Amino acid sequence: GENVEQHPSTLSVQEGDSAVIKCTYSDSASNYFPWYKQELGKGPQLIIDIRSNVGEKKDQRIAVTLNKTAKHFSLHITETQPEDSAVYFCAASPWGNAGNMLTFGGGTRLMVKP
Amino acid sequence: NAGVTQTPKFRVLKTGQSMTLLCAQDMNHEYMYWYRQDPGMGLRLIHYSVGEGTTAKGEVPDGYNVSRLKKQNFLLGLESAAPSQTSVYFCASSYSRDRRNEKLFFGSGTQLSVL
Numbered sequence: 024g025e026n027v028e029q030h031p032s033t034l035s036v037q038e039g040d041s042a043v044i045k046c047t048y049s050d051s052a053s054n055y056f057p058w059y060k061q062e063l064g065k066g067p068q069l070i071i072d073i074r075s076n077v078g079e080k081k082d083q084r085i086a087v088t089l090n091k092t093a094k095h096f097s098l099h100i101t102e103t104q105p106e107d108s109a110v111y112f113c114a115a116s117p118w119g120n121a122g123n124m125l126t127f128g129g130g131t132r133l134m135v136k137p
Numbered sequence: 138n139a140g141v142t143q144t145p146k147f148r149v150l151k152t153g154q155s156m157t158l159l160c161a162q163d164m165n166h167e168y169m170y171w172y173r174q175d176p177g178m179g180l181r182l183i184h185y186s187v188g189e190g191t192t193a194k195g196e197v198p199d200g201y202n203v204s205r206l207k208k209q210n211f212l213l214g215l216e217s218a219a220p221s222q223t224s225v226y227f228c229a230s231s232y233s234r235d236r237r238n239e240k241l242f243f244g245s246g247t248q249l250s251v252l
Contacts, residue, residue, distance in 0.1 A: 057241055066227050066243030112179055127179035
């Protein structure tokens with residue numbers, strides 16, 4: 024089955040700096056890669072996703088890049104703000120797999136210091 | 138709309154006790170899921186359902202049972218709780234894959250401690 028590794032497990036940045044979280048996956052059949060943000064005491068929320076037919080996707084301060092050959096994808100947050108502090112999860116899933124069987128990475132705790 | 142609602146929010150059990158976690162969604166989603174979240178291990182799928190009356194095993198199904206008698210509800214049961222089942226449990230739902238909408242909507246979680 025799919026295995027998703029996520030690094031780093033914790034990341035501390037100064038407000039205004041950029042943050043990068045990286046994930047690698049093992050199953051070449053995976054073609055859908057979402058990122059979820061989990062704030063304290065809440066369930067994860069989808070913030071951005073990418074499919075394997077594109078290499079990069081942006082949404083304001085957030086961007087995701089995908090390298091299918093190397094089987095890795097990354098989340099980039101620019102101009103970080105204190106409200107970006109949360110746990111971020113990457114995930115991978117092959118299309119056609121019944122039940123949207125996402126495999127999640129172990130999570131990254133991002134702390135943005137004012 | 139309330140989205141995905143989980144009850145209870147907190148529970149403490151003794152080893153061997155049983156309990157049921159309830160998940161309800163009001164978005165008319167076909168797919169529902171139960172995940173457990175443990176430190177450093179991300180979210181792991183326990184069981185899922187692709188429609189009313191159907192269930193399937195996920196990555197870590199042992200020690201759990203589920204039922205989907207109504208489309209809007211997905212129940213997770215622990216028949217004989219063990220300390221290894223101490224975790225935070227999340228329910229999620231999504232539209233069917235055929236609609237090409239992969240987004241999962243999560244509940245706020247149930248913190249379960251088994252002593």
